[in-house]
Amino acid sequence: MAGSGKAHLRAKEETLLRVEDLTVEFPVGRGKVVHAVSGISFDIKRGETLGLVGESGCGKSTTGRGILQLPRPTAGSVILDGENLAGLSNEAMRQKRTDLQMIFQDPVSSLNPRRTVGEVVAEPLEVWGPANKDEQWAKVSVMLDAVGIDPDVARYKHPHEFSGGQCQRISIARALVLEPELIICDEPVSALDVSVQAQILNMLEDLKAEYGLTLVFIAHDLAVVKNISDRVAVMYLGKMCEVSESDELYAHPAHPYTQLLLTSIPMPDPLVTIDRQLSEDEGLPSPINPPSGCRFRTRCPFADEICERVEPQMRRVNDDHFVACHHPLVTIEESEVTISA
């Protein structure tokens, strides 16, 4: 899309999380506003992993934080298990946050350097869990063990005594200790070496199977996102371009932006031909003054007059594949077209 629409949303009863028309704007003075996220909708089923991809500045991290109401979105609803988080009072939201946890990009700076690992992972339980220290430790040690850290060795050590990969395991244990419904992973492996990245990705898959986790996985690396996600949403400049089941999206990208992202990936295979055309592509336009109509039109090879005038709406390509584009790269049967207004 760089467009709007809700054709890709599934029945309310099936989903754990349903985000509708989420808008996050930040005032930057002189009456100007950064349109970080502009009316996006998506949903997640229980036990599913949704990948959110896009270039830096496309609003993917802001979307993740918007779900957590950190900060409160400008508009839109975030319905978790039938309850609209946007309508909750601050205290009710605080209570609700036990169901929502987050894993951050930089594992070393997301752990308090002055606390021991035992304290860091027990912190959520200090607030919400059993008051008894032994009961807390019992839970913490189970969690540390599940992420591949020896609990008895780690308990009295500090984060600096661990490598980046181990620190990320510790922050995953901290996120899991309250048994949340939904975990938002914001670039959890992009600060890690490739050999360690594979360990963490495999572990997330195992934990997901064991604890029935539902994940929102935010990343800029399309190969990583494909590996872990059931469904992928491509974002561009605060809008949603394309939502699809992962294998289908990578096999038959329908949005020109998805296509651009996919052809840009450097492939670890010398036999793959590289598109060597030079361009003056300047990247993302300013989110303060986004282009009219389709926001991708300034970089799109297919853009024409309608893209400037009319914002494209989400349309169904097939079963679980939706695109918001006036000139998609696949044929869409007219009968399936649903243009609202």
Next chain:
Amino acid sequence: MPTAGADATRLTKSQQTEPLLVVEGLKTHFATPNGLVKAVDGVSLSVARGKTLGVVGESGSGKTVLSRSIMRLNTAGNVITHGRVSYDGEDLLQESPKEMREIWGVEMAMVFQDPMTSLNPVVRVGRQMTEHIRHHLKVSKSEAAETAIELLRSVRIPEPEARFSNYPHEMSGGMRQRVCIAIALACGPKMLFADEPTTALDVTVQHQILNLLEQQQKDRFMTMIMVTHDLGVVAGRTDEIAVMYAGKIAEKAPTGELFADMRHPYTESLLRSIPKINQPKHTRLAAISGRPPDLINPPSGCAFSPRCPYAQPKCFEQTPPLTAAPAPGHQYACWFPVGSPEGNQAWETNMAAGRLQTLAAAGELNATEDIPATIGGG
């Protein structure tokens, strides 16, 4: 135009065939309170004129220190450098700092990883470009400005005249990296080092910058060393690849040969641990257990042995030398190379013994960083 750079036709026949850069037994160690960090520990390589060498490795493998040592950019007081760096017949390690100043920019230049911090934020882009054009090429201010605008145009910056007087913060990351490339190219270097030139950039911008570097290299007949952690970046764009591990070269081969017939278990593990877009979703990755080695006390024997799925008792005791493979230009440092009868035997033995590293590499076990290194009996 003074920016023409090296030109194949200007060189004599013997100069063309002789490598531009020859590095022999280069060691760069850093004295620290915790001990001697052996960042580069005996590297030998050569790069032919007009060719591109990719240097690949994880963080801490010594790839950045290697390129900085060749260019003599390690200036801290605790650096100890040994070996020989022969550039066009001259030993760079013997040059005085003053002589190096005349080599930087004109003979060799570097593009750094982070375009956000490698430009001076309070100086206009134009002046950052003309400063060393005027110093090295001894031209007037207006001539230097003309050259700089021409360079900005050649790195595909739209409206170069207007951009000339911008400050770095007025440009995007990709634009700034284009400016850094233009600065590196300004005095027509014969050799260009690119140290993770696209790691800080988005994938679409990365693609454009890599295309640009490649085109500039061809046009100017430059020799290039591209340092990266991403095998994808070097796969389609280099003539030769050197894989580094713990300050040493683990494997070195022409690019096609390396991917077709890799011999070192580290190269194989690195390639297999990367998620690829042509794999179906939820493909289990062949993880490498353990973590990159400690460079103060590197493991005895082969530095990769504690993580290696093929490791045998010999690997923990004896350091393997760089051995020539049948294909020309292919070298590897391993006792039990991938694909050889000994290698296959070693894998079978480890699988049968249930070595955790081997099970992890086979995708049958969730690798953690704490798997003990020793093997049964060894």
